[in-house]
Structure formats: structure tokens, C-alpha cells
Amino acid sequence: MRVFAHVPKRTCLRSVLLGGAVAAAAALPAAASASPGTSPVVGHVYVNDNTAHENTIGVLDRHADGSLTPNPGSPYAAGGQGSGSGLASQGAVQVTRNGRYLLAVDAGSDQLSALSINHDGSLTLDSVVSSGGAVPDSVTVHGRLVYVANSGAGDSNYAGFTLHHGQLTPLDGSTVTLAGNAAPSDVLFNPTGKKLVGTEAGVASIPGTSLIDSFTVGHDGLLTAAPGSPFPAQGVGPFGSEFSPASPNQVYVSNAHNDAVAGTTGHGTISAFNDSDNGTLSSIGASPFADQQTAPCWVEITHNGEFLFTVNTGSGEISRYQILPGGALSLLGSTPVSDTGGVGAVDARLSPDGRYLYVDESRIGAVAEFAVNGGNLTELAGSPVGLPAGAAAAGIATN
Secondary structure, eight states: OOOOOOOTTGGGGTTTTGGGOSSOSSOOOOOOOSOGGGSOEEEEEEEEOOOBSSOEEEEEEEETTSOEEEOTTOSEEOSSOBOSSOOSOSOSEEEOTTSSEEEEEETTTTEEEEEEEOTTSOEEEEEEEEOSSSSEEEEEEETTEEEEEEEETTEEEEEEEEEETTEEEEOTTOOEEOOTTOOEEEEEEOTTSSEEEEEEOOOTTSTTOOEEEEEEEOTTSOEEEOTTOSEEOSSSSEEEEEEOSSOTTEEEEEEOOHHHHHTOSSOOEEEEEEEOTTOOEEEOTTOSEEOOSSOEEEEEEOTTSSEEEEEETTTTEEEEEEEOTTSOEEEEEEEEOOGGGGTTEEEEEEOTTSSEEEEEEGGGTEEEEEEEETTEEEEOTTOOEEOOTTOOOEEEEEO
16 A cells, blocks of 8 residues: 655645544544435435545435435445545546546555445445555546546556456556656546546646646547646636536636745636647636636536636635636626635535535535525525534535
């Protein structure tokens, strides 16, 4: 097992680690929000607990009113080992589009896990394989094709796999080697599966290490780098990223570490790019767009492609943007994550119907619940809901 030792990109985790507590020693009690006992279970929320030694997946039952309650069998063994501390990444856990499988990185044992999702939201472990590198921290899936970002110094790459009936198999010839200080934070397919983008947060103090990798995806699942890739980021520490569900050739990237270099606060930005047929990225409008917060790390876009939310782990707020025709962003404002000032809030994911946003509050081992009304967010009564004790949660997914 390789030790999770290098931290060049970890500005987004400073607030998660405040006081030396990655997660509350005892998880918060399950919140009683909006009468969950009378609201039917309509789906589930999954979090990669990233627990030291045996990694587990925390499962919350999702009710029609947006409230969450612990799934009776949670947490479920992931088969690998977590790192025991927060991961500076987006997408540490993913659910396949058909809702049948869950994929999770095991950062402590350099592995990738696949689990079947049962009708009641419970999980059954199917396979665990080597991630093809060190410290896997992000995974993406489209159909049967899977890619993982490995962020370990000296063994950093994107590696491909196929998924068939829950079994993960390495894809020959798929590995793309990255620089030792690349510190990839996210890897993701666009909605059609024909493009793949990865962010290299790099080292904030070293110019030229903040990069965005862009590829086209062949019929064989292999990646072809776009002309000019990797592209210079428009800010320091490109981190979270998301393709627009409505415009699969528009991609948005958070620039999380501007304040780490400037020694100030409130200078985070979000970049908007057009992704051409050959993968070349070009700036949209006046990109990057001001965030007015600190450490915007995690990005989520409404299913209709009209609004973008980014979680600012340094200032404890969720910035809200309208996506204008053509893809430019207009900042609407920000919504606080109430508990503990929201500092340490990380990954966010919308419910499948888009009515609720769930935010992983890794520092306190809980998940916050928000109602979504267009570009507005309202935290539900009783939010947040506690995760299992010892969770150093990374990534969040819904079905």
C-alpha cells in the first residue's frame, strides 16, 4: 500500500482539516427533517466514506420531500482501503446511468471498487481491482467505459477500465501518464461519452502546473489528446469540472487556489469553455467569471443546463450562477451552508429530479440538504444528516 503523503493541491482541504478533525469523532445524529417517516423513499444518496483501513460506502435513503435517513444496512464495505483523510477531488464515487452499479475509489490501497445497487439501496460488492496508479481520487463512467484519475506523486495518470456485470477489467493501452506534480482532481466524460476532460490542480506556488487535459474518446475506449492539450488553466488550481447536460460541448472548471497564491480571500473563479470536435478548448465570453468566495472546488449544473452551483470550501458558501445563452455565467449570489459556518463543505450532487441538492460536509461527517428553485437554494429544516462515525467522506452520488 502506498502512503498518501504528497499534498501539493490540497488548498481545498485546509478548511476540512481545521482543528485536526477530518470528521467528527462521533457522527452527527440523523436529523429529523420534514417528517421523513411519512414521506416515501424514492431513491438514495451515496458517499465514499474513505475510512482508514477498510473503506466503506455510506448510504442514505432519499425521501420524496428531500429529507434523508440512514439506510438500515449502512455503511457497506467497499473492499479496499480508504486514506482516512479527505480527498481533494471531485467524483470519488459515481453511479452508472442505469442505476445498477456504484463505482468508488479506494485511495488508501490504490484500488477501484464496483458494487451492485439493490432495489432497497443496499450495496453488494462485485469486484475490486488495482487503479493502475497511486492514490486514485476521481472516477467517471459512461456505459461500460470507466476512467480513474490517480493522483500519487510519481505514479499519476488517467487509467481506463471496462465494466461488465459488475466486473472491472483494465483496458489495455489506456493509461495516460501525467507529471509527478500534476495532482489531478477530477476526470469526467461529457454527456455523449465522446469527450473526456481532467483537471491538474498542480502546485499553487509553481507557475505552469495548473492545467486542463482534454481528449476525444475512440470507439475502442482509448483517449486521443486534443491539439494543444494540456491547456493552461485560467486560474490557479483547476479543480472541479462539469459538462453542461444541455450542451455537451460546454465545460465548466473551478479555479480553487487563486487565494493561496495571492494571500487574500474572495478571489475564486469559474471558467467556461467550448470543447470542439477535436477536443480543443476555447474560452467562452469573459471567462473566468468571478466567484467572490474562497476555494470554489466542487461544481454541479442543473439538469436543464440553466444554473450552476459551486461549493466554496474555504468560505462555507455555495455560489449560484445563471448559465446564459452561449454559455457565459452570471453570478446570482451565494447561499451559506449553515452548520459550523459551512467551512469544510465539499462535493455536491443534485437528485435525479433536480429538486434537491445534497452537499457532503466532510469536516463534520454529514450531508446537507437543500431545496432547489431555479437558481435559488434553501436548506431544509433538520439539515445536515449524520454519516457513520469515522467517515472522512469524499464524493457524493444519487439515484
